[in-house]
Amino acid sequence: MVHVGIVGATGYGGSELFRLLHNHPHVGDVSLYSSSQAGEPYSSFMPQVSGWFQEELRPIEEAQMKKDLDVLFLATPAGVSKDLTPSFLNSGVKVIDLSGDLRLKKTEDYEKWYKKESASEELLTEAVYGLVETNRKNIEASEIVANPGCYPTAVLLGTAPLAHREGWNGDSLIIDAKSGISGAGKTPSDKTIYANTEENFRIYKVNEHQHIPEIEQQLEWWGGETSPITFSPHLVPMTRGIMATMYVQGDENVSAQEWLKIYRDFYENSPFVRIREEFPSTKDVYASNFCDIHLTVDERTGRLTIVSVIDNLLKGASGQAVQNMNLMLGFEETEGLKLLPLYP
Ligand SMILES: NC(=O)C1=CN([C@@H]2O[C@H](COP(=O)(O)OP(=O)(O)OC[C@H]3O[C@@H](n4cnc5c(N)ncnc54)[C@H](OP(=O)(O)O)[C@@H]3O)[C@@H](O)[C@H]2O)C=CC1
Numbered sequence: 001m002v003h004v005g006i007v008g009a010t011g012y013g014g015s016e017l018f019r020l021l022h023n024h025p026h027v028g029d030v031s032l033y034s035s036s037q038a039g040e041p042y043s044s045f046m047p048q049v050s051g052w053f054q055e056e057l058r059p060i061e062e063a064q065m066k067k068d069l070d071v072l073f074l075a076t077p078a079g080v081s082k083d084l085t086p087s088f089l090n091s092g093v094k095v096i097d098l099s100g101d102l103r104l105k106k107t108e109d110y111e112k113w114y115k116k117e118s119a120s121e122e123l124l125t126e127a128v129y130g131l132v133e134t135n136r137k138n139i140e141a142s143e144i145v146a147n148p149g150c151y152p153t154a155v156l157l158g159t160a161p162l163a164h165r166e167g168w169n170g171d172s173l174i175i176d177a178k179s180g181i182s183g184a185g186k187t188p189s190d191k192t193i194y195a196n197t198e199e200n201f202r203i204y205k206v207n208e209h210q211h212i213p214e215i216e217q218q219l220e221w222w223g224g225e226t227s228p229i230t231f232s233p234h235l236v237p238m239t240r241g242i243m244a245t246m247y248v249q250g251d252e253n254v255s256a257q258e259w260l261k262i263y264r265d266f267y268e269n270s271p272f273v274r275i276r277e278e279f280p281s282t283k284d285v286y287a288s289n290f291c292d293i294h295l296t297v298d299e300r301t302g303r304l305t306i307v308s309v310i311d312n313l314l315k316g317a318s319g320q321a322v323q324n325m326n327l328m329l330g331f332e333e334t335e336g337l338k339l340l341p342l343y344p
């Protein structure tokens with residue numbers, strides 16, 4: 001049994017991680033760390049665990065953590081893991097970072113899009129991008145994983161079969177994405193408070209979203225030179241879920257049915273990606289680790305419409321993080337994640 005730790009367990013991503021790890025067949029102890037509430041019982045912040053989990057939040061003390069832990073999850077805001085992760089390099093503790101700190105390989109990209117100081121080049125070289133379905137071998141051999149962002153997970157899984165094709169041309173890729181409010185974390189802001197989200201639908205960070213370089217970086221790794229993408233995120237009045245709708249020029253010789261077969265073949269050995277016969281909605285994957293995808297061709301324009309849905313807190317964060325842990329430790333990829341979506 002492994003001993004895992006979560007920094008940021010009082011947040012949305014961290015509490016979902018705890019829910020998954022608490023049920024994981026190979027996980028024994030789970031230690032929860034807090035930067036602001038150490039010494040308080042976790043249940044005082046999370047009444048959901050009352051009666052079943054009595055432990056207190058622990059202080060973030062690297063020396064003790066290195067002695068205790070096999071795996072450390074960082075479910076912390078941008079800027080934290082770049083300072084915390086270096087202590088764990090070569091320590092025997094595997095680190096899975098849910099923030100954006102370790103995803104972008106070019107320090108200047110992070111500084112431009114996150115407007116913060118970047119992690120060191122050494123750390124960025126060490127960190128493996130944890131989009132499981134396309135990077136299993138590297139993840140299995142890694143000590144540090146940069147868990148992908150929520151939007152990039154939906155977008156990249158929705159485009160990977162295309163982007164791996166000979167002659168793929170992403171020039172015309174336009175992404176229209178929508179997220180539930182939990183994507184913004186638990187700290188209320190003007191953008192996320194009830195009165196500004198209920199009965200409201202808003203576009204935000206147009207051409208400025210920090211996930212743009214992450215998506216472009218990955219498309220470039222797969223397909224060589226890639227043009228800048230257009231990515232427009234929206235906030236919708238629901239708690240969880242992401243739908244990414246993508247428009248891209250198709251190949252005139254490939255029919256909609258053939259595209260579905262190409263996608264099914266690509267994800268043949270990926271239990272969490274389901275290529276659907278109809279367009280999915282966010283409730284089809286609610287509170288599960290699935291990514292559901294469907295696509296079709298508009299015969300008049302020749303463009304593909306691809307729709308990819310995930311739960312931002314599961315496949316977009318904690319579920320994918322547990323999937324990464326499973327690979328890093330040699331467990332079955334689905335362990336602890338065999339959850340069907342909640343319905344209704
Ligand atoms: N929400 C989502 O859908 C997704 C989020 N992410 C990323 O995952 C990370 C966590 O997101 P989310 O759970 O939504 O965020 P939340 O704001 O809900 O929670 C973040 C937690 O981090 C802890 N924290 C804050 N400051 C520090 C610090 N200086 N050092 C250590 N811990 C700190 C806080 O706990 P405490 O005060 O107890 O220390 C807080 O509960 C972020 O980087 C986010 O961008 C990625 C994909 C999806």
Ligand SMILES: CC(=O)N[C@@H](CCC(=O)OP(=O)(O)O)C(=O)O
Nearest residue numbers: 099100149150179180183184210
């Ligand atoms: C709805 C909403 O506000 N979502 C957040 C997603 C934040 C996130 O996941 O940030 P990193 O991947 O950079 O860590 C946003 O758009 O900024």
